[in-house]
Amino acid sequence: MSKNKRRAVWDLPVRSLHWLLVAGIAGAWITSSEIGEAHEYFGYAVVAIVAMRFALGFAGTRYARFSQFVRSPKQTLRYLSDVRAGRAPRYLGHNPLGGWMVVTLLLSIALVTLTGWVATTDAFWGYAWPVRIHVAIAWMLVLLIALHVSGVVLTSWQHRENLVGAMITGMKDNAQPGDID
Numbered sequence: 001m002s003k004n005k006r007r008a009v010w011d012l013p014v015r016s017l018h019w020l021l022v023a024g025i026a027g028a029w030i031t032s033s034e035i036g037e038a039h040e041y042f043g044y045a046v047v048a049i050v051a052m053r054f055a056l057g058f059a060g061t062r063y064a065r066f067s068q069f070v071r072s073p074k075q076t077l078r079y080l081s082d083v084r085a086g087r088a089p090r091y092l093g094h095n096p097l098g099g100w101m102v103v104t105l106l107l108s109i110a111l112v113t114l115t116g117w118v119a120t121t122d123a124f125w126g127y128a129w130p131v132r133i134h135v136a137i138a139w140m141l142v143l144l145i146a147l148h149v150s151g152v153v154l155t156s157w158q159h160r161e162n163l164v165g166a167m168i169t170g171m172k173d174n175a176q177p178g179d180i181d
Contacts, residue, residue, distance in 0.1 A: 009092055010170040013056055014064045018167055021049045025109070025141070032138070040120065047113045050106055057106075063092070069099035076100060083158075090159045090179040092172060098155070101148050108144055112137040 010018075028042035057066040069091075071079070076096040082088040088095070094102060115137055119130035156163045166172045175181045 005174045006171045007092075007174050008170050009063050009172045010167055011061045011064060012170065013052075013060065015167055015170055017049050017053045017056070021046065021053070021109070024049055025145075029138075029142075040116075043113050043116050046109060050109050050113070053106060063094075066099075066103070069094035069096075070103060071096035071099055083154075086158070088155075088158065090161070090176070092175050092179060092181045095155065095180075097151060101144070101151060105141075105144055105148060108137065108141050112141055 024042055024046040028039055028046060031039040031042060056064040059065075062068055076099075079088060079096040083097070091098075112134060115130060115134040118124055119127075119134050124130045152163045155161075161173065
């Protein structure tokens with residue numbers, strides 16, 4: 001792909017929220033064993049970031065909108081088959097698996113923050129099960145993050161494209177024949 005023909009794909013709000021979410025989740029994870037306010041503050045920050053990302057999913061720019069990248073199950077399974085066969089097309093925005101990963105991550109993050117908050121309420125204070133659910137979902141989130149990073153690495157390698165760099169700069173190579181815009 002020609003390196004001199006690039007276009008903006010990920011706008012500043014999407015990129016900023018992505019990296020703020022990475023920092024917020026890392027901060028929550030690092031402070032998870034602490035009893036105190038830091039872990040809760042990270043949780044509240046993450047909730048705000050997720051809420052803003054959901055808003056962009058419905059009212060953001062083209063590549064930020066869920067309608068641009070959430071594909072049907074049939075399209076997603078076809079894409080997965082193409083990935084396995086080594087012939088998956090390049091998408092300028094999120095590919096079908098990446099689109100569903102965005103939705104799954106956002107919902108999982110919302111769920112882990114909700115269960116964390118529930119565990120601190122008067123109604124559930126002192127009960128172990130809300131904390132256990134919170135921790136279980138947090139570990140599920142770790143697995144999802146690992147899958148997300150693996151997908152980014154695989155897709156970057158498969159299409160010889162630096163997707164991490166694209167999430168930093170917002171720029172990707174223009175669509176070529178066979179790519180999906």
